[in-house]
Amino acid sequence: MPNEHWWGGVVWDGHIMPLKSGYTVNLYGNNKGNQAQPLLISDMGRIIWSEDPISYSINEDKILVTSSGSEVRISTSGSTLKDAFLDASQNYFPASGKHPDNLLFERPQYNTWIELIYNQNQDDILKYANGIVENGFDPGVIMIDDNWQEDYGKWDFHQGRFSNPKQMIQTLHGLGFKVMLWICPFVSPDSDVYRDLEKKGFFIKTEKGDFPLMVRWWNGTSAVLDFTNPGAIDWFDGQLKNLQDKYGVDGYKLDAGDSYFYDIPSISYDSLATPNDQTYAFQQFGLKYPLNEYRATWKMGGQPLAQRLHDKGHNWEDLSKLIPQIMLQGLLGYPFNCPDMIGGGEYGSFIDLKTIDQELIVRSAQVHALMPMMQFSVAPWRVLNEQNLEAVKKAVEIRKKYLPIIMQLVKTAAKTGEPVVRSMEYEFPHQGYYNIKDQFMLGSNVLVAPILEKGMTKRLVTLPKGRWKTPSGKILKGGKTYSFIVKLDELLFFERKQ
Known part of the structure; x- marks a missing residue:
């Protein structure tokens, strides 16, 4: 329709939305490393949905949509982006009534990845945790990242790096932390666990069905648990429950599960399962654990899963993507979201202090501050x-x-x-705000406008009609754009006054 704008599909592309002519994507076996949903919604209240993966392309004034299975449903509800979202949410991914563990929102999160990388070990984890408290930060959830384990699929602490993991977790609890462990659905083929699970038939198999399928992923080549198989689910759940019972682990960062890892000719326990179905099954599993985090999901809108944005680089371009991608997460039904790690999750950028952009870390923390979750990884006091x-x-x-x-x-x-984080168009429809990507609404009444460019000391902020209070208490009349001088330690935000 004339002056109609569309959002949806894959979170990875949030920064280039609303969709432009020439855009095309196929969601079958392709989540682009982040959350996805077979949904398109417009600021004219229109909705496109299919229960199965869709492909779609934008060509001038047309959208061509093809479903890989069920019908493509096109409907209209009201006349705004908010109308379209609320209708789609109610009909296609209704809210569950639950949300992830409170501590994920109430305190900053701390991930050990940047500081320890693949050398996750007891002494340095405790050093990191103590550093958090000693430097004046409140304890919250601490996530112990990849390589704490014996091997992929051998979900127990590596004895050479953890002398007494139960005592470590007790100490972390005593400091005020809850403890999450990184896990994934992969199993290293050269292990006793692999041999046992192969005999039980718990892996996705090659197209001929004679061997477990081997998938190349970022840490090597592994067999993949088949989460359409109840036996595989029970085994995996048993591993995680054992970690909780034996050591006091509180929850899990469930990594991988991307649909593109399954987009290979293969055989599953559910013979009709698509790559997207495998992703869905892995995310369904996480509902067992209120303290969770996912990066890759399919059709899990409305569910109580913490959803992190895909790893961001330590650069200003990626910082500018946080707001539009978080806003799109909300429009796809994923409101419990985290904008990756403060300063980015690219560990190579933090090894040499000379390559660290301190200004970027400060501005990144400010972007996180008024979003649903705030996650540190690089230790601010170190860099x-x-x-x-x-x-x-x-x-x-x-x-x-x-x-x-x-x-x-x-x-x-x-x-x-x-959504918790909302776009200007969502809250203030048809006022020309559809393309604003550098400011956002926290709910209906708090407007946040962070600095997203290096060296910027002045920025423009669009205030909608109404009365808006600045952090200093000054009341501004909306309906126009203001220019502000912003110091490095300042975050611009405004409260709407009735």
Whole structure:
């Protein structure tokens, strides 16, 4: 329709939406490393949905949509982006009434990846945790990342790097942390676990059905658990329950599960399972654990899963993608979201202090501050000077002040499915805001406008009609664009006054 704009599909492309002519994507076996949904919605209240993966392309004034299975449903509800979302949410991915563990929202999260990379070990994890507290940060969820385990599929602590994991977790609990472990659906082929699971038929098999399928992923080549097989699910669940019973583990970061890992001719326990069905089955499994995190999901809108954006580089271009991608997560039914790690998850950028952009880390922390979740990985006290460290702490303090609003929005999202982070077009329809990607709404009444460019000290902010209060208490009249001078330790945000 004239002046109609569309969003949907894959979170990875959120920064290039609304969709432009020439865009094309096929969601069959392709989630682009992040959340996906067979949904398109427009700011004219229109909805496109299919229960199965769709492919679609934009050509001038037409959208061509093809489903890999069930019918393509086209409908209209109201006349705005919000109308379309609420209708799609209610009919296709209704809210479950639940949300992930409160601590994921209430305190910053801390991931050990950047500091330890593949050398996850007891001494350094405790050093990191103590550093968090000693440097004035509140304890929250601590995620022990990849390579804490004996091997992929051997889900127990590596004895050479963890002398007493139960005592370590008890110490972390004593400091005020909850503990999550990184896990994945892969099993290393040269292991006793692999041989046992092969005999039980718990792996996806090659097209001929004679051997387990071997999948190349970022850490090697592995067999893949078949989550359409109840036996494989029970085995995996038993491994995780054992970690909880034996050591006191609280939850899990469930990595991988991307549909493109399954887009290979193969045989599953469910003979009709598509690559997307395998992804869906792996995410369904995570509902067993309220303290969870996923990066790749398919058709899990409305469910109580913490959804992290795909790993971002330590650069300003990727920082600018956080807001539009988080906004798209919400429009696809994923409101419990985390904008990756502060400063980015590209570990190579943090090895040499000379390559670290301190300004970028400060601005990244400010973007996180008023989003549903805030996750540190690189230790701010290691890489920042005193002034910049204080700026990061100031961002955390802003979050504390607005935590009651964040938690209320999280609880509301569990009931209604509504995004916590919302686009300007969602809250203020048909006012020309559809292409604003550098500011966002926290709910209906808090407008956030972070700095997203290096060296920027002045930025423009579009305030919709109404009365808006600045952090200093000044009341501004909306309906126009203002220019602000912004110091490095400042985050621009505005409260709407009725």
